Structure formats: structure tokens, C-alpha cells
Amino acid sequence: MVNNTILIKNALILNPNVNYEGKKDLLIKNDLICEISDNISQENVDKIIDATDKILLPGLVNTHTHLSMTLFRGLADDLSLDEWLNDNIWPMEANLNGDYCYIGALLGAVELIKSGTTTFSDMYFYMEDVARAVDESGIRAVLSYGMIDFGDEERRKAEIEENMTLFKNCHDTADGRIKVFFGPHSPYTASEELLKEVRRLADENGIKIHIHVSETQKEIDDVSAEKGLRPFEYLDSIGFLGPDVVCAHCVWLSDDEIEIIKKNDVKISHNPCSNMKLASGIAPVSKLLENDICVSIGTDGASSNNNLDLIEELKTASLLQKVSTLDPKVLTSDEALVMGTINGAKALGLDDEIGSVEVGKKADLILIDTNNANMVPDSSNLSSNVIYSANGSNVDTTICNGKILMENKKLTTLDEAEIYEKARITIDELKKAL
Secondary structure (H helix, E strand, O other): OOOOEEEEEEEEEOOOOOOOOOEEEEEEEOOEEEEEEOOOOOOOOOEEEEOOOEEEEEOEEEEEEOHHHHHHOOOOOOOOHHHHHHHHHHHHHOOOOHHHHHHHHHHHHHHHHHOOEEEEEEEEOOHHHHHHHHHHHOOEEEEEEEEOOOOOHHHHHHHHHHHHHHHHHHOOEOOOOEEEEEEEOOOOOOOHHHHHHHHHHHHHHOOOEEEEEOOOHHHHHHHHHHHOOOHHHHHHHOOOOOOOEEEEEOOOOOHHHHHHHHHOOOEEEEOHHHHHHOOOOOOOHHHHHHOOOOEEEOOOOOOOOOOOOHHHHHHHHHHHHHHHHOOOOOOOHHHHHHHHOHHHHHHOOOOOOOOOOOOOOEOOEEEEEOOOHHHOOOOOOHHHHHHHHOOHHHEEEEEEOOEEEEEOOEEOOOOHHHHHHHHHHHHHHHHHHO
16 A cells, blocks of 8 residues: 655644643644644645644544435524424425435535534434445545334334344444444333334443433433433433443433443533424433543534534533533533534543544544634633634645545535535425425
8 A cells, every 4th residue: 555644843732631732733644533643744745735824633523423414404493392393394305315315415525524523423224325425525424324113013123124234334434434323212102112122232232322311301201201210210221221332412311310321331422502493401411420421522522513514513512511510610621622623532432543632543634723812812821722712614634534525625536516506406305295
């Protein structure tokens, strides 16, 4: 293999687990970070990036989204989850097809790259078409098929087969950038039989699991009425939980459920903007962190957010915990950075490869330009400057797996204008099909 080298010069490195003093150079060889030091020689380097006045940090990790739902951005605002889902989203989704989901995923990939996210975890439909968009864009993804059976045995078998086919066809594809998880939708849409079968197959095949849990008070009431247990109590009772399970939302948690989460080393994906917009509630993130539970960050779909800007999401997460606990010291900017980087990697089982700026890890990196009004003057703390002052539009360069996906705010792998045009045509067709 021919070595493709990128040298980043004069960068201020913001890293969740290793502090670097002063400006550093960083050398990428193929897909890996191979050297970080004060002054790396430019000799025989294929590409040099001057990072003067820029902050270098790991590519952000979005642990819960529905990428193709960018097509539904602004479709059904200011509604409760039940009304939003049952009366608006599900009827629209009935007319989806693979091509539509491919275009929606491309649109989402553009937004992720431009706002500094290099890895996302997705649960939706037509996932092989989403995988096609991931392959073309150069981004890193964990894909799961959203399985819903409502107790129907025939549908249950078909849903499991769909997810297994996705695993066989897409896991470890796109130069290893794509991983596949199981995606049972939730305890109220997936039967006990489906959940147990997913657990069995996950153990048998080494496949991780992505699921929505405890998003609304109504979910708590419904599951409790049917099972006599709260959602996490129920999932624990059937042996579903484990360190390979990522649970999105987790807004309504009892102290006993937090203990269950801790006991099983379950990973949490916090989605503050979506939870706020749908008036679902405020997840007890500070309490989860106090219990050493791995909490990462997700945007949810653009249909309930309405963007995929993870820097904005991290600021919201921090401020929401402060105002809900009336304690300005909870969820600091340093802790928020951890949520958006290494904790996201841990949640997805990828922390040996991504989530921090270290020699030997994958070259998933972003540069944030501080020459912007909202970034001047520099904060006394780099993480404060990024979490509280920046937003996705301050991202200048995005690199994933050693490949430059955006430089000087210009995408290198995708045609923005063409994707925007196709997305507008697609949503118009979907609306007409209702």
C-alpha cells in the first residue's frame, strides 16, 4: 500500500484524555495518526495543512440519529411525541423507498461533515441504501435496522432477517468504516419475543444493540401497565441488558433503574434538543455521570431537532443540566467534550480506534477556526471556547479515516448543490404521495 501522508502544522490540540501543551504538529499516514510532536519534518509529505489559529480535536461522535429523516426537517413541529409520530412521521414513512433514504442520508452526511461529526450511529429503514451514502461520503457509521413487530410473529421473523441481512452485507465494509448493530425500536414497539431473540443472536454473533428506552412519561405508564415493571426493570428481567447495549433518550429514570443501568454497564445516548422540542423531559445526566455511567450525545433525527449540529447539542446538554439541577458546576465543558468524543466511541465499542487524538488511533479529526467573531477573544479554556462559544459552522476541516472530507469549509467527497436539489424533489414527492 502506498503511504498517503497528511501533516497538520501548528495546531492547538483539544483532547478528552491527554493534554498537549502548546502547539503541536500531527502526522497522518494512510488512516492512522502516526506522530504528534513539536516540529515534524515536511519532507516527503503529500499534503500539509496549516492549523494556525485553529483548534484540532477528535471527530465528534453522534450516538443516536435517524439520518434519512433529514428529509422530514420541519415537517411536524411543536407536537407531542405521540402526535408527531403517529399522525405525521409514520404516515410519511409509509411512502419511503431505498432511493429516498439514500438521498436523505447523503443530505445528512453533508450536514454531519460540515459540522464536525465523523461518526454517527443510525437506526432506520432501507439501511443498505444508507450504507451506500456512507461509503460515498467517507464518514464512519454504525447502522441498525429499526425492528418493530407489535407482537406479530411473522413480522418479527422478517424484521430479524432484515437486520441479519444488513449485518452480512454491510458490517466492516467501506474500508471498515461501517459497523452493524441490532436495532429493536423500543420496549413498546418490539415484543418480548423479539427482544429475547435479539439478545440471543447478539450473544451468538457478537453484534451490539441500539434501542430507544424511557423517552416519555407515557412510555413509562404504558410499559408499567402491561408488564408491571418500568422499562429498564422489564428489560433487566428478561436478560436483555448488557455492556453492548446503547439506550437512547433515558429521560424518565428511577434511582433503581439507574442502578440497573450501572450494574449492566449499559451505555446511554443523551438527546437533549429532541427531548426538549418534543417536551419529553430532561434526562438526569448529572446523576448518571455521578454513577460512572457512560453517557454519550446524540441529535436524534433532524425531524425532531431540527439539525445535526453536535457542538450545539453539547452546549444544550451542559446548560440543560445546570438549569435543571440549579448547579452551574455540573456537566462542565470538559465533561461535555468527553461525551461528544471518547464516551461516544466507548458507547459504540470503538474507543480503541477513535474518540481521542492519540498515536495509533484512526485519523478522525476536525479543525475549528478561531478566526470568527464568536470565537474571539480566546477562552481561558479550550473546551469552553468550543462547547460554549462555537457551533458547527466554525468547523473548517473534517478528516475521517485519514481522508479529507472537507477543507476550508469545502466538501471534497460530495456535491452539495446536487444533493440539495435531489432532497427538495424527494420531499416534494413524499408530500404529494400522502
